[in-house]
Amino acid sequence: MTTDHTTPPAAPPAIDGATGTAAVEFFDVVKRFGAGSNEVRALSGVSLRIEPGEFVAIMGPSGCGKSTLLHLAGGMEDATAGRVYVAGRDVADMSITDRAALRRREVGYVFQRLNLLASLTALENVSLPLELEGVAAKQARARARDALAAVGLDHRVDRYPDDFSGGQQQRIAIARAIVGERSVLLADEPTGSLDTVTSDAVIELLAGLPAQFGTAVVLVTHEPRFASWTDRVVFLRDGRIVDDTAHPVGAGTASGGFR
Amino acid sequence: MAVREGLLALLHEGPRYGYQLKTEFEAATGGVWPLNVGQVYTTLDRLERDGLVEVRGVEGETAPSQKTYAITVDGVAALGEWWEAVPSDDPPPRDELMLKVLMAIERGDDHALRVITHQRTVLLTLLQARRKERRAAGDESLAARLVTDALVARAEADLRWLDTCEEHLQRRPASATSAPTTASSTSTRKASR
Ligand SMILES: Nc1ncnc2c1ncn2[C@@H]1O[C@H](COP(=O)(O)OP(=O)(O)O)[C@@H](O)[C@H]1O
Numbered sequence: 001m002t003t004d005h006t007t008p009p010a011a012p013p014a015i016d017g018a019t020g021t022a023a024v025e026f027f028d029v030v031k032r033f034g035a036g037s038n039e040v041r042a043l044s045g046v047s048l049r050i051e052p053g054e055f056v057a058i059m060g061p062s063g064c065g066k067s068t069l070l071h072l073a074g075g076m077e078d079a080t081a082g083r084v085y086v087a088g089r090d091v092a093d094m095s096i097t098d099r100a101a102l103r104r105r106e107v108g109y110v111f112q113r114l115n116l117l118a119s120l121t122a123l124e125n126v127s128l129p130l131e132l133e134g135v136a137a138k139q140a141r142a143r144a145r146d147a148l149a150a151v152g153l154d155h156r157v158d159r160y161p162d163d164f165s166g167g168q169q170q171r172i173a174i175a176r177a178i179v180g181e182r183s184v185l186l187a188d189e190p191t192g193s194l195d196t197v198t199s200d201a202v203i204e205l206l207a208g209l210p211a212q213f214g215t216a217v218v219l220v221t222h223e224p225r226f227a228s229w230t231d232r233v234v235f236l237r238d239g240r241i242v243d244d245t246a247h248p249v250g251a252g253t254a255s256g257g258f259r
Numbered sequence: 260m261a262v263r264e265g266l267l268a269l270l271h272e273g274p275r276y277g278y279q280l281k282t283e284f285e286a287a288t289g290g291v292w293p294l295n296v297g298q299v300y301t302t303l304d305r306l307e308r309d310g311l312v313e314v315r316g317v318e319g320e321t322a323p324s325q326k327t328y329a330i331t332v333d334g335v336a337a338l339g340e341w342w343e344a345v346p347s348d349d350p351p352p353r354d355e356l357m358l359k360v361l362m363a364i365e366r367g368d369d370h371a372l373r374v375i376t377h378q379r380t381v382l383l384t385l386l387q388a389r390r391k392e393r394r395a396a397g398d399e400s401l402a403a404r405l406v407t408d409a410l411v412a413r414a415e416a417d418l419r420w421l422d423t424c425e426e427h428l429q430r431r432p433a434s435a436t437s438a439p440t441t442a443s444s445t446s447t448r449k450a451s452r
């Protein structure tokens with residue numbers, strides 16, 4: 001069951017083919033850092049297909065490769081071996097400029113904290129990616145207002161990040177990550193410093209994005225309570241996928257495997 | 260059975276009809292604990308027999324649905340004891356998940372790790388299904404939210420425990436963890452127990 005997406009493709013997957021373009025697709029991806037005795041294998045052969053509009057949690061103990069997986073999915077780092085497709089395009093084949101454009105147009109990223117530029121207002125933080133894309137300032141601001149409204153912030157948007165609570169700052173970061181119709185939103189423990197009720201609200205907000213915008217959302221978390229909001233959970237251990245609720249290891253082997 | 264005490268708690272607010280107790284009980288438990296009305300009347304009969312509840316206002320051959328029930332002084336005392344009692348398993352805890360993992364370790368570490376991985380996935384899948392049901396039902400009441408939170412918190416405790424089991428198994432000497440599943444039932448680990 002899990003083998004159908006572990007086979008590297010002979011050719012790049014057909015764009016808008018019968019099964020459609022994945023938001024993100026990994027084929028037997030390996031990521032190493034360092035060399036010789038300092039070598040660390042952060043990912044050891046990861047194959048994974050994430051559909052548009054899917055909400056997926058990546059779980060696993062610290063150091064198992066979750067952040068590395070997100071960096072590769074966002075085109076921020078290169079695979080050592082294997083292939084990574086984002087929005088149907090092989091990241092390794094892209095020029096530096098194409099890749100920068102991919103990161104601005106297709107991928108939104110929300111970190112645990114320090115997501116916003118302190119010297120810009122909430123509205124400016126959100127409209128910045130559009131303005132960098134060459135969208136006229138007035139139009140960029142209008143779209144930024146819409147994105148802020150979508151995360152429940154429709155007033156006081158001319159204030160600076162420091163004037164907002166931690167939960168509100170994460171909402172602003174999410175608004176910035178979804179402005180401009182991205183294919184993928186990557187969130188790396190986005191509730192790290194927030195209290196439980198505020199965290200729940202942030203995750204609930206992420207959970208609404210796939211239906212609202214068709215965005216695939218990939219959430220790294222080690223909290224089951226947050227993972228429970230998702231459609232699917234992928235479990236990582238030592239750089240490998242050990243289970244996936246979409247293709248459970250136990251499901252096919254339950255009779256033979258556990259008897 | 261907590262239904263008894265649940266009904267007493269509602270009656271402590273004031274006298275009620277049986278059907279009213281059913282709907283209020285279900286609302287208070289966020290819809291996860293459906294009661295049929297027969298069960299309500301059976302419980303009320305027992306409470307009446309035990310002197311914790313009395314029938315008010317009507318006499319004789321009135322249909323059960325016409326009866327109003329009220330809590331008695333003894334009922335208030337019983338309810339008071341219930342609020343203070345701490346729900347607890349008699350130690351040692353004997354839940355099924357724990358038993359399953361302990362038995363799996365008996366059979367061999369590889370098998371145990373597979374069982375742990377499977378149980379973890381199943382638990383999360385259940386949580387996802389729970390959350391999805393809630394969202395589909397559009398039930399935004401505080402009771403519904405808190406019931407989901409309670410289930411999530413219990414599952415979290417189980418998942419943390421599974422993580423701990425896994426860590427311990429992975430830290431055992433290589434001879435214990437690398438033994439093939441088929442051979443492990445006869446391995447020397449059993450001697451350590
Ligand atoms: N830039 C880097 N240089 C060297 N090692 C790294 C680097 N980034 C990550 N690693 C190593 O790769 C492994 C996976 O890291 P990471 O993806 O951050 O794990 P996680 O996010 O699951 O905690 C760890 O052993 C980590 O130390």
Ligand SMILES: [Mg+2]
Nearest residue numbers: 066067068188
């Ligand atoms: Mg990390």
